[in-house]
Amino acid sequence: GENVEQHPSTLSVQEGDSAVIKCTYSDSASNYFPWYKQELGKRPQLIIDIRSNVGEKKDQRIAVTLNKTAKHFSLHITETQPEDSAVYFCAASTSGSARQLTFGSGTQLTVLP
Amino acid sequence: ETGVTQTPRHLVMGMTNKKSLKCEQHLGHNAMYWYKQSAKKPLELMFVYNFKEQTENNSVPSRFSPECPNSSHLFLHLHTLQPEDSALYLCASSQGNLAGGADTQYFGPGTRLTVL
Numbered sequence: 001g002e003n004v005e006q007h008p009s010t011l012s013v014q015e016g017d018s019a020v021i022k023c024t025y026s027d028s029a030s031n032y033f034p035w036y037k038q039e040l041g042k043r044p045q046l047i048i049d050i051r052s053n054v055g056e057k058k059d060q061r062i063a064v065t066l067n068k069t070a071k072h073f074s075l076h077i078t079e080t081q082p083e084d085s086a087v088y089f090c091a092a093s094t095s096g097s098a099r100q101l102t103f104g105s106g107t108q109l110t111v112l113p
Numbered sequence: 114e115t116g117v118t119q120t121p122r123h124l125v126m127g128m129t130n131k132k133s134l135k136c137e138q139h140l141g142h143n144a145m146y147w148y149k150q151s152a153k154k155p156l157e158l159m160f161v162y163n164f165k166e167q168t169e170n171n172s173v174p175s176r177f178s179p180e181c182p183n184s185s186h187l188f189l190h191l192h193t194l195q196p197e198d199s200a201l202y203l204c205a206s207s208q209g210n211l212a213g214g215a216d217t218q219y220f221g222p223g224t225r226l227t228v229l
Binding site for chain 1: 117153154155156157158161169203216217218219220221222223
């Protein structure tokens with residue numbers, strides 16, 4: 001089955017700096033890669049996703065890049081703000097009528113004011 | 114609260130108890146999921162239902178028993194649990210796209226389960 005590795009497990013940055021979180025996956029058939037943000041005591045929420053026919057996707061301060069050959073994808077957050085502090089999870093899945101997501105272990109991002 | 118709701122939000126039970134977790138989605142979705150979230154571990158997919166049919170059971174012990182009476186409701190029946198089953202149990206739903214396109218999963222707030 002699919003295996004998703006996520007690094008780093010913790011990340012601290014100064015407000016205004018950029019943050020990068022990286023994930024690798026094992027199943028070359030995976031073609032959908034969402035990122036979720038989970039604030040303390042709250043539910044995971046989708047912040048951005050990318051499909052395998054696209055190499056990069058941006059949404060304001062958030063971007064995701066995908067390298068299918070190397071089987072890794074990354075989340076980039078620019079101009080970080082304290083409210084970006086949360087746990088971020090990457091995930092991967094293959095096509096199917098119901099997505100069976102395999103999640104990474106999460107990255108605790110702390111943005112220091 | 115709209116979207117995906119879960120009850121109860123917190124549950125403490127003994128190892129000999131029987132309890133049920135409930136999930137309800139108000140999004141018109143066709144697929145529903147149970148995940149287990151333990152400290153310092155990835156979210157673990159437990160069960161998947163698509164159009165009320167169970168499509169995945171990821172080697173979950175039989176002390177966890179899912180039930181999906183319709184596409185809006187999902188239950189997780191618990192019996193004879195172990196302390197290591199203590200975790201946050203998250204429900205999610207998605208459109209269940211038959212064409213295999215992007216199928217965003219929306220999560221409920223979770224049930225914090227403690228097994229004594």
